[in-house]
Amino acid sequence: MRAYVSVLGVAMMGGALAAACGGNVETTFGPPNGLVNVTPPEPSGGSSSGSSSGSSSGSSSGSSSGGTGSSSGSSSGGGTEGGVTANCTVSWKTTIFPVFESTGAAACGTQTCHGGTDSPTIVDGDPNTTFTNLTKYQINGKAYIATGDTNPADSEIECNTGITTPACGIAQMPEAPGVLDSANLTNIKTWLACGAPNN
Secondary structure, three states, X not given: OHHHHHHHHHHHHHHHHHHHOOOOOOOOOOOOOOOOOOOOOOOOOOOOOOEEEEEOOOEEEEEEOOOOOOEEEEEEXXXXXXXXXXXXXXXXXXXXXXXXXXXXXXXOOOOOOXXXXXXXXXXXXXXXXXXXXXXXXXXXXXXOOOOOOOOHHHOOHHHHOOOOOOOOOOOOOOOOOOOOOHHHHHHHHHHHHOOOOOO
16 A cells, blocks of 8 residues: 555656646647547557557557567557558559549549549549549538548538438539449448548
8 A cells, every 4th residue: 555655646746746847737638539539659669568459449459579669569450540440441542443433333534524624533543633632622611531530421422422311512423324333332431431541
């Protein structure tokens, strides 16, 4: 009991010492639920020993061993980093973007649609520029694709493509002859739930 009180006293005194010596003590912690769906960063530098494991929206485990500050470990599951799910099963570049190109099922990138003068511009063969164009585009002040946000409802592409109703935007996309089947819509929703990574 005495050791516990001593440690607690030193810990409390350490905080008071920092404040008394001119150190600023930050007491603003952000909005309620401000850390929902946010994974803390991995420790870096220095030396440490021990191991930790746990789970949240996915699971991860790993350990770090000290000496020179090196660490080793592994991660699996659907953990998030910066609001984007690691190891998303759906890829923007190989699954979502090809559907939107002029030759894809939705045919959004044709010259009479978003490959021409209609915003947002879809550039055949250029997933990075198209990704940037779609993430900067807004419908009614709301992001078309909200990167880093794992709630699909926060991206207007969800209602604009008919994943949810009512439709939003000028018209539901894609316009004929383009079509998004249930597999395409599921892939888009899964990718949005991963935080819409440019993967």
